[in-house]
Amino acid sequence: MFIKIKDKADLLLKLKENKDKEIVLHYNCSSCDDEQVTHSLEFDERMIKTLTEENCLYVMFPCTECGYSERFIFISHIQGIEIDD
Numbered sequence: 001m002f003i004k005i006k007d008k009a010d011l012l013l014k015l016k017e018n019k020d021k022e023i024v025l026h027y028n029c030s031s032c033d034d035e036q037v038t039h040s041l042e043f044d045e046r047m048i049k050t051l052t053e054e055n056c057l058y059v060m061f062p063c064t065e066c067g068y069s070e071r072f073i074f075i076s077h078i079q080g081i082e083i084d085d
Helices: 008-017 045-054
Strands: 002-004 022-028 035-037 056-062 069-074 078-083
Touching: 008 045, 008 078, 045 056
Parallel strands: none
Antiparallel strands: 002 078, 022 035, 022 078, 056 069
16 A cells, blocks of 8 residues: 655654554655655664654665665655555
8 A cells, every 4th residue: 555655744653653564665866856666674663763863764775767876765755655454
């Protein structure tokens, strides 16, 4: 199920409700703005805390469009999340 994210509070609420479940993030590449999709990630307390305090996740994902190596996914770039029900 895809859930569109409105803002930081909405994202954090959805992640806390689905903590320790496999979640896929839809986000925009910070270099070319192309929509990207992560592999399934298990969001735990540490990841939620990082998002809360630093407004980003530390990752290492290459963009499938421009090849840019994304090191941070900022909340402002997250479009939505997919959760398996």
